[in-house]
Structures are given as C-alpha cells and as structure tokens.
Amino acid sequence: MSQAVIESKDRIIKRGQFVAGEDQVLSAEALGFLAELAERFAAPRQTLLQARLQKQAEIDAGKLPDFLPETRNVREGNWQILGIPADLQDRRVEITGPVDRKMVINALNADVKVFMADFEDSLAPSWEKVVQGQQNLKDAVDGTIEYTNPANGKEYRLNPDPAVLIARVRGLHLDEAHLTYQGEPLPGALVDFALYFYHNYRALLAKGSGPYFYIPKLQSHLEARWWAEVFAYTEERFCLTPGTIKATCLIETLPAVFEMDEILYELRNNIVGLNCGRWDYIFSYIKTLKNYPDRVLPDRQVVTMDKPFLSAYSRLLIKTCHKRGALAMGGMAAFIPAKDPERQAQVLAKVQQDKELEARNGHDGTWIAHPGLADTAMAVMNEYIGDRPNQLQVSRDVDAPITAEDLLAPCEGQATEAGMRANIRIAVQYIEAWISGNGCVPIYGLMEDAATAEISRASIWQWIKHGTHLDNGQLVTADLFRTLLKEELSVVREELGAERFDGGRFDEAATIFERLTCADQLTDFLTLPGYQILTQSTLAHGQAL
Numbered sequence: 001m002s003q004a005v006i007e008s009k010d011r012i013i014k015r016g017q018f019v020a021g022e023d024q025v026l027s028a029e030a031l032g033f034l035a036e037l038a039e040r041f042a043a044p045r046q047t048l049l050q051a052r053l054q055k056q057a058e059i060d061a062g063k064l065p066d067f068l069p070e071t072r073n074v075r076e077g078n079w080q081i082l083g084i085p086a087d088l089q090d091r092r093v094e095i096t097g098p099v100d101r102k103m104v105i106n107a108l109n110a111d112v113k114v115f116m117a118d119f120e121d122s123l124a125p126s127w128e129k130v131v132q133g134q135q136n137l138k139d140a141v142d143g144t145i146e147y148t149n150p151a152n153g154k155e156y157r158l159n160p161d162p163a164v165l166i167a168r169v170r171g172l173h174l175d176e177a178h179l180t181y182q183g184e185p186l187p188g189a190l191v192d193f194a195l196y197f198y199h200n201y202r203a204l205l206a207k208g209s210g211p212y213f214y215i216p217k218l219q220s221h222l223e224a225r226w227w228a229e230v231f232a233y234t235e236e237r238f239c240l241t242p243g244t245i246k247a248t249c250l251i252e253t254l255p256a257v258f259e260m261d262e263i264l265y266e267l268r269n270n271i272v273g274l275n276c277g278r279w280d281y282i283f284s285y286i287k288t289l290k291n292y293p294d295r296v297l298p299d300r301q302v303v304t305m306d307k308p309f310l311s312a313y314s315r316l317l318i319k320t321c322h323k324r325g326a327l328a329m330g331g332m333a334a335f336i337p338a339k340d341p342e343r344q345a346q347v348l349a350k351v352q353q354d355k356e357l358e359a360r361n362g363h364d365g366t367w368i369a370h371p372g373l374a375d376t377a378m379a380v381m382n383e384y385i386g387d388r389p390n391q392l393q394v395s396r397d398v399d400a401p402i403t404a405e406d407l408l409a410p411c412e413g414q415a416t417e418a419g420m421r422a423n424i425r426i427a428v429q430y431i432e433a434w435i436s437g438n439g440c441v442p443i444y445g446l447m448e449d450a451a452t453a454e455i456s457r458a459s460i461w462q463w464i465k466h467g468t469h470l471d472n473g474q475l476v477t478a479d480l481f482r483t484l485l486k487e488e489l490s491v492v493r494e495e496l497g498a499e500r501f502d503g504g505r506f507d508e509a510a511t512i513f514e515r516l517t518c519a520d521q522l523t524d525f526l527t528l529p530g531y532q533i534l535t536q537s538t539l540a541h542g543q544a545l
C-alpha cells in the first residue's frame, strides 16, 4: 500500500494511515498554523531537551538539584500573575480522563468544576486516538457531542451545565510521528496545542470561557519561557488580547520544584496555577536521583503524600502559588470505586483522607480519576473552601522555610517481595495495555496510567542498580527480576483467564519490560519505546488519499 502523504503549502507532511475525522481535524488552515509554530518552536524544543540531558548529567555526577542562584531576584521579587478568569476561579474538584468520546461526555457531565481532557498520562497517543480526541473535544466545545454505546445502546449527550474544559497536551519529550516538518516529526505538544486551540478558541471565547491548557512534565523555567512564547505568538497571530490563553502547569518533575517561582514568572501573563502531579513527581524523584544510593524509594504503596519529601513539595507549591495570586491544585488519589461494598467503603475513606490532607494544606482543588469519587472529594473540598471560590488566602507564611534538603529528603520504608511482585504485575499489564492502545486501565482497584506505571518499573530498575535487599533478605538482581517476572506472568494469566492472556500482547510487553528493567541506563520514559510499537502499523500502512 502506498504511504498517505498530505503536504500543506507550509511543508507539513502527513505520514501513514488515514483515520476517520482526519480531513476535518487537519484542515489546511490548522496545518498552516501548525507549520508556523513548527518553524518557530520545533528547533528550540530540541535545545530544551538537550538541556535536560546536560542538567541530568550534572546531577548524576554529584550536583544535587537546588534553587538557582541566577534567578534569586525572581524568587525574592514582588510580582503577581496577570489574573484568573471567572470560570477558573473555582476548581475545587477536577475530573481527568482520556479523550475517548464516551469518557469526554461522562466527565463533562460529572459533578465537578473542571474536566481535564488528557492527551498525556492517560492516553496512548495512537494517531487514531489523537485525531478522534481532537474531534471529540471540538464536538464537546460546540455542544454537539453525542455517543451511542454499540454494546448496550446507551445514549450519551451533554447536560446543560457541563464542567469547564482544560486540555492537557503531551509532554515535550514526545513526538507526533504522523506529522513531519522539514523531515522531522513534530513535537506532540505543539500538535495537541495547535489543533485544540485552532478548532476551539472562537467557540470557547464566545461562551465566556477560553482556550485553557494543562502543561505537563516541565523541567525548567526555560521550558516555561518556550510555552510563553508559543502562547504570545498564537495570541498575536489570532489578534487576541495577551493573556487570553490560560495554562496550569504541572509541577511533576524534581528539577521543576526548584523553579516554581520562575515558571510562574515566565508565564505570568498566561498562567493561572500549578498542580502537584504527584505520580510523575515520584517517578522523577527516582529518575533524577538514580545515582544516589541513599535516595532509593521503598515500595510504591508506602510513598504517600504525608512522607516528608512529598509534604514539603505540596506545601512549597501552595506557598509559592498563593504568594503570586495563582491557584495551587492538588493531585490524584489513584483509588477507583469498587463493586464490593466493604472495599468501596475503604476506597472512599482513603480518598477522603487524601483529599483532606490536600485541603488542609491549602490546595485550591483536587483531582479525581472517576465520577464515582466526585461526591467524596467535593464534600471535603467544600468543608475547607466553603463559600469562597478557592483558598488563595492561605499563605503558609508561618511555615519554616522549605529547603532543598526537605525536598530531597530520603523516604523511609521497606522494599518488599510483595511490593516487587506487585510492581511486576502492574507494569507488565500496563505496558500490554499501552502498546494495545489503552493508556489508562484499572489494575487491582487502582487507576494506572503512564505516570503510576513508570514508578513500578523504575523502582525495580533502581533496586537492581543499588543492590537493594527485600524484606525477606533477598538481594534484588536482574536474575531475581527475571525469575519473578516469569512467575508473575503466570499469576496474571490465572487472574485474567487464558483467553484474555493468550489473545493479548503479554509476551511483547514482558520483553519490553525486561529490556527496560535490566538495561544499564534508566530509559527516560517507557512511552518512548512504547510509541515506536504503538505507531508501527499506522506508519507502515498508509493509503493514498
């Protein structure tokens, strides 16, 4: 079959399979705008990715992350962000979810303030999902989105007062292989941003909302500056008042926690808040400090938000945001509703406890992964926020200063055999789901996405590297991992049933997992090798248009 190639006048090349909806989503005008962005911002993005490697090399060589001396004046200066639009003032509960059509409708109808529509941690970005996701969000913004479940005939449409929509774009590290500019794949982040902005900004502004974005996995204020330039260019290009585009940045990497003031400052016209993306943050703690034997994390299950290094992160984020007039969003408790009433009571108690800690700290809002948790989260946030829209008044000025030592503090706890086996079962099932096109799955009563699964696989890599001993005295080695992987694959087969297991891609997932875990170097993101596999067939099987 011949490769499908659409060439815009501005040299964006579409590669690979044609998927339904593509002709609308990739309109000539949208591609033209994307080409303008690529021309200006694709090369600087590569420079930023190189800077990440440079910084990591310094940390690997013994220089622990710290606040930057060269930006002390920004941290100590007296300035505020430009402002927060009316419909983003109250974000006490936000639901998140991938951009599947049914999920989009359910999320917008949930009893929450905001829906974060996710092209990132919870989406395996196959070309089909990326295109359909854009189409789904456009239909949602237009108010025309509908869906009938072919399995049971259930019909879905929007309620009269849906949640406010924020789109989370892909991280800077991810390419979109189906679109190239001057021979290079486009940054996935620019594709998601440009298409969502282009197709929706008019309708969003017309209804009193706006083009709102979540920006994930930033690692430095220079990356925030890059986004500020993307936004400024876009606003000028479409004759919009500066500051029309609004962003919330996830602070979910260890390097970024040392640059929160600077990130707010760079984006001050466009930013409305920061968010504690705790799962990627834990993963980043492992990854960034991978050469430090005294910072090895214990079982994932015990790395909770009350641990000193995570508490410091949450409190510093709140203090920094509120000083600048920005919202300090909390994160995700990974528990999801259970059918068994006893287990369900435990889930709700865990979620309530987690949200209470966030609300008490002063967070202005929190995340839920499932509509069934909305009432619990809302009740907690209502208790603390009350009739105000948020907790911007909480300054945390009485806290002792939070230091680099606090943020980097080692985490107490044991690495256990049960924890290692659970990590193996979770990681292999998640990788299997991801390469099959599903970026978010329920596993053992928890929501698992790219951030949570990264912790599972990176922990084992770290335990092997540093010769961790498990609670049973066993030394973690590559051989032990291989033995347990084999055993746990049998357990998963037993749990899922032979039909599902044998019809799935578990052998392939196990091979990838083994390669990642036994490699000398820690692979930056599992989604990078995953993406090669995810896109193999769509890139190879094009059809002429």
Ligand SMILES: CC(=O)SCCNC(=O)CCNC(=O)[C@H](O)C(C)(C)COP(=O)(O)OP(=O)(O)OC[C@H]1O[C@@H](n2cnc3c(N)ncnc32)[C@H](O)[C@@H]1OP(=O)(O)O
Pocket: 095, 096, 097, 098, 102, 103, 104, 106, 107, 118, 121, 122, 279, 280, 332, 336, 337, 368, 369, 370, 371, 440, 441, 442, 446, 447, 448, 449, 451, 452
């Ligand atoms: C670390 C981070 O980045 S967190 C942010 C990224 N992660 C996420 O966004 C996770 C989002 N959550 C999910 O994807 C899902 O909740 C899952 C995959 C974990 C579980 O989904 P399911 O197995 O479908 O759950 P379940 O069967 O209980 O769903 C019941 C109903 O709730 C809906 N639902 C569940 N979660 C969501 C959600 N997040 N948004 C909208 N609807 C949802 C389902 O679509 C289903 O609808 P239906 O009854 O009309 O068919």
Ligand SMILES: O=CC(=O)O
Pocket: 121, 250, 252, 276, 277, 278, 279, 280, 281, 331, 332, 451
């Ligand atoms: O994106 C959120 C996270 O916890 O990671």
Ligand SMILES: [Mg+2]
Pocket: 121, 216, 250, 252, 277, 279, 280, 451
């Ligand atoms: Mg994340």
